[in-house]
Amino acid sequence: MGLFEGKSVLVLGGSRGIGAAIVRRFRADGAQVTFTYAGSHEAAQQLAAETGSTAVLTDSADRDAVIARVRDSSPVDVLVVNAGFALFGDALEQDPDAIDRLFRVNVHAPYHASVEAARQMPNGGRIIVIGSVNGDRMPVPGMASYALSKSALQGMARGLARDFGPRGITINIVQPGPIDTDANPEGGPMRDLMHSFMAIKRHGRPEEVAGMVAWLAGPEAGFVTGAMHTIDGAFGA
Template identity: 45%
Template sequence: MSDLNGKTALVTGGSRGIGAAVAVALAERGADVAVTYLQAADEAAAITSKVEAYGGRGLAIQADAADAEALAAAVARAEEELGGLDILVNNAGVGTTGPLTDVPLAEVDRVLAINVRAAYVASQAAASRLRDGGRIVHIGSCISNRATGPGMTLYAMSKTALIGLNKGLARDLAERGITSNVVNPGPTDTAMNPADGPYAQAQRAALAIDRFGSPAEVAAAVVFLAGPDASYLTGSELTIDGGHSA
């Protein structure tokens, strides 16, 4: 399909994992795609090469999601170099676990800066740049619906905050036909959380479908929300979690 022909997209944290799968899936449907990355320039270059293999323009931008100025500048650069902006995917994020009483304030600040503030900053920077009818998609987590064990308070808080951000954006941007939605993945097989990792068995125990999801399965949900068939869907959450919340 090529229902995103002529569209331009920015995927934050798009050099690996779910973000990389999203970038490639958008390109497969016809979009030009920019990705931000922190340090892995070679991985980001590999993703832009895949984007270009589908016939689109690819752009890799080094930007720390925790640096508000750098992130806002990345949004501006994506629009300028791609000739516009239609889709923003707020994917950059970090995972964290630990006993509530042991988590230092510095870790709280770091996680909220990347998982929450960055999504706000990128959305704010994109709001005036997105074309009418644009799309914002945030990558949340099934943990915002159900925390299945101890040690996840900080992460759950950070991902639940995206739900409030999403609802506010849906109201603020609706007049221009711009939608905002959240995708909540369950355990997904990435380098950050491998399906054969030390914590995988416990995560599978919370699922109805006894396996991890793939980045491509999450990306398919993002592509749907970014496409023309989702024009009447905003302020909502799409959960792709193998029954974690069932």
């Protein structure tokens, strides 16, 4: 019997990359999994068919749609908020609307989804949000909005851990370093620069991040909350 047999898991942003690895991991461990996607319809349908999970279209930039999705899927035993993206470029030149959209997806959605999930979540439920080592360290220019968004998750986790702790609900941030996905392919132009900061000079694999998420969602992690968990090959050390 799988570790998450009988458990219900909602993954926001599960069609590709780290989110897809999280969907696969929870399904392999027996959970019933629903995941959202925004742009990758085909990838989402394929993953759903392959894993026996349910794919639903919900744009994390739309606050009310996110809240409605979480409410409709509730109660969930585990919420994972993975959807997120980075914008690169000169801060003086960037479109403020694009920056605000990043904040809606990377910050507003995790907050509102976490609060909505907690309303109906059973005691002992788990909330896990994918942050970034860039919440702790930003060694290159052009990514201040992303760093801001991932640092903001740290304060959210510390605060909501206090709010939900009396019910045994934990909330944790997983902070990956470079992970080989469409957003940050190991074959990309930044590879050598990124590896130069690292002790383990390779990109991480989405499955490695999914493993940490599964541990945080599992029975051994009930005393772990309000904390950041970095998985980065010492990128930020």
